[in-house]
Amino acid sequence: MDPKQYVGGKMREGFIKKIIVHPYAALLGRIVLGIIFIYASFYKILHPGIFALAAMDYKLLPLFMVNLFALILPWLELFSGIFLLLGFLTEGSILIINLLIIMFLFAKGSALVRGIDINCGCLLPWVVPKISIRLLLQDLVIFFVALQVFFCDRKVLSLDKLIRRSAQSSK
Amino acid sequence: MNKKKLSEGAIIFLIAVSFALLTNLFRSDGLPLVQIKPASVSFSTKNNQESTVSFEVLKGKFKKPGIILIDVRSPQEFKKEHIPWAINISYHEFSEKLPEIMKQISFSQEIIVYCGGIECSDAKNMAFLLNAKGYKNVKVYKGGWGEWTQNNMSVEK
Numbered sequence: 001m002d003p004k005q006y007v008g009g010k011m012r013e014g015f016i017k018k019i020i021v022h023p024y025a026a027l028l029g030r031i032v033l034g035i036i037f038i039y040a041s042f043y044k045i046l047h048p049g050i051f052a053l054a055a056m057d058y059k060l061l062p063l064f065m066v067n068l069f070a071l072i073l074p075w076l077e078l079f080s081g082i083f084l085l086l087g088f089l090t091e092g093s094i095l096i097i098n099l100l101i102i103m104f105l106f107a108k109g110s111a112l113v114r115g116i117d118i119n120c121g122c123l124l125p126w127v128v129p130k131i132s133i134r135l136l137l138q139d140l141v142i143f144f145v146a147l148q149v150f151f152c153d154r155k156v157l158s159l160d161k162l163i164r165r166s167a168q169s170s171k
Numbered sequence: 172m173n174k175k176k177l178s179e180g181a182i183i184f185l186i187a188v189s190f191a192l193l194t195n196l197f198r199s200d201g202l203p204l205v206q207i208k209p210a211s212v213s214f215s216t217k218n219n220q221e222s223t224v225s226f227e228v229l230k231g232k233f234k235k236p237g238i239i240l241i242d243v244r245s246p247q248e249f250k251k252e253h254i255p256w257a258i259n260i261s262y263h264e265f266s267e268k269l270p271e272i273m274k275q276i277s278f279s280q281e282i283i284v285y286c287g288g289i290e291c292s293d294a295k296n297m298a299f300l301l302n303a304k305g306y307k308n309v310k311v312y313k314g315g316w317g318e319w320t321q322n323n324m325s326v327e328k
Contacts, residue, residue, distance in 0.1 A: 049200070052202060064205045067205065068205070075194075079183050092178070096180050
């Protein structure tokens with residue numbers, strides 16, 4: 001291999017890595033994920049019945065759990081989203097968001113594999129996309145952003161940092 | 172995974188569960204926590220007010236052009252007998268058939284939905300879903316199939 005090309009390639013790789021692990025990239029990720037999750041929770045909180053029906057369509061949960069799931073999940077999305085935006089309980093929020101995305105990926109992937117032709121029910125009621133590979137890829141992109149925040153967040157502009165600092169200064 | 176992440180996650184989970192249960196408790200359209208049969212997934216229409224039509228009104232509007240009559244009972248029940256001119260979109264097929272509905276029915280069209288009778292909630296739920304999707308002129312024929320046949324009205328097979 002041409003040494004110049006090798007060096008160039010390594011530099012590019014290093015540059016991309018630098019961007020990915022940059023604290024401001026994680027901050028941007030936090031903002032994007034926070035907004036998505038807050039937005040996604042609203043209608044489900046207002047109309048849990050409709051969301052329960054959408055959840056039932058997946059045929060993954062036993063019937064007795066559907067309502068509880070439809071009641072709790074939107075609030076989990078809302079609080080994780082708000083806390084992630086504020087940078088409060090950031091590590092817990094991003095953990096929950098990652099787990100939720102894994103669950104969504106599993107649910108949509110299994111619906112695709114089983115050939116169940118349903119709407120995703122994710123951003124009710126304005127967006128009712130059918131479950132498709134494209135939707136799964138969109139979720140994967142969101143998952144990568146969530147992983148980036150999970151591993152690289154340095155709590156820039158966060159309440160966590162502010163609270164820690166004030167606690168340290170009061171000692 | 173470190174302890175901090177897990178404990179923070181647990182705190183957020185507890186907050187979410189508390190809010191979910193408390194708000195559900197105080198809502199007029201709260202869901203039963205444990206659901207036993209599919210039909211018990213129910214919710215009220217916008218502002219808890221449902222737009223309904225009586226038997227007489229439906230009879231008057233019967234076969235009028237521009238009115239869409241939707242039978243939300245199961246396809247099997249529909250095939251057996253139904254109100255003439257009705258189309259079948261069973262409640263549980265709603266999400267599946269939604270793109271087709273949106274293509275063929277305009278948002279301003281008058282839609283009347285019905286199910287088995289007064290005791291069934293599927294028509295009300297379907298009306299709510301249609302309303303949420305942007306159909307603003309949706310009404311429920313509360314008496315449903317039961318009342319229609321009791322009045323010896325014509326049926327279609």
